[in-house]
Amino acid sequence: MEPEWIQSIVEEVVRQLGRKEAVQKPNQVPLAVSARHVHLSEQHLAILFGQSYTLKKKSDLSQPNQFAAEETVILSGPKGTIERVRVLGPSRHLTQVEVSQTDAFKLGLTPPIRQSGDIKGSSPITIIGPKGSVYLNEGLIIAQAHIHMAPDDARRFGVEDGQYVQVRAETERPITFERVRIRVSPSYRLEMHIDTDEANSGFIRTGQTGEIISAGQTQSTCHSPVLIEEKQTIIPLFEGKLLSQHEVKQLDGPVIRVGKTTIVTPLAKDTARELGKKIEVIDE
Structure with a gap:
């Protein structure tokens, strides 16, 4: 069995265990870490990969009918x-x-921080593919932390679509997320999505759970002092001379910090991306 398929199976098992735990505990929701990614229109898909191109499925995502494709692109900024x-x-x-x-x-x-799909007035970005490139006048966002849920879940939690809540994650580094937007649809499966920065601040990995601790009505009444404070904590430095695929798999936490003299193998970088881990190079 190919390593990437093994990883996909492991990730799905972790997700299912997280959902089971969330169902057993009141107000619990499974957490998922969402790394940087791109959604393409048919027009831009053709420009980047060629006319009549069809994306090749790499693995299914947690939400129904959504998948990670084999294809990747390059993002370019100033x-x-x-x-x-x-x-x-x-x-x-x-x-x-x-x-x-x-x-x-x-x-x-x-x-800007936006809900998915709300790109009006957002940042420009250049996307480069194997067949061409696309410059977007708007389209680059930082995704608002959000919880996907079905109508039955919304009734159970006592929340509505578009509402904002607080979510507490009791991890190794406990953290409270504020301004978490509720998204309700019959096609959704229960899961909270955060980006890699948010996950790093709380030592969170996909499959862990958080608890909805309060609800709010508007974005203007929410703030996030806990999140800002958590980001200041120092992550230990990997002291080896060579960071390989093996070390990436063995090291805990979503961030691996290495010194400038540490050699990071290409396979280690690929493995880190697949596992949702970030390799940071810092001055020793």
Whole structure:
């Protein structure tokens, strides 16, 4: 069995266990970490990959009929580029790029925090594929933390579509997320989505759970002092001379920090991306 299929199976088992735990405990929701990714329109898919191109499914996502494609693209901004950014399928009406704040710094851009699909007035971005490139005047966002749920889940939690709640995650580094938007649809499965920066701040991995602790009505009444404080905590430095695929799999936590002299193998980088881990190079 191919390693990538093994990883897909493991991730799905973790998700299912998380959902089972969430059902057994009141107000619990499974958590999922969403790395940077791109949604493409049919028009832009053709420009980037060729006319009549069809995305190749790599693995199913937690939400029904959504999948991670084999295809990746390059994101380019004023200050840098990010390679191997996963394309998600199926194609959409409008092209949208979702990144973390850390990604935005690397690109040299300042995208707004938005709900998926709300791209009006968002940041510009260039997407580069094997057959061509696309410049978007708007389309780059940082995704608002949100919870997908079915109508039955919404009734059980006593919340409505578009409402904002607080979610507490009792992890190794406990953290409370505020301004978490509720998204309700009969096609949704219960799961809270956060980006890699939010996951790093709370040592969160896909499959863990959080608890809805309060609900609010408007975005203006919410703030996030706990989240800001958590991001200041230092993550231990990997002290080895070589970071390989084996170390990436063995090390705990969503972030692996290495010194400038540490050699990071290409396979280690690929494995980190697949596991949703981030490798940071810092001055020793």
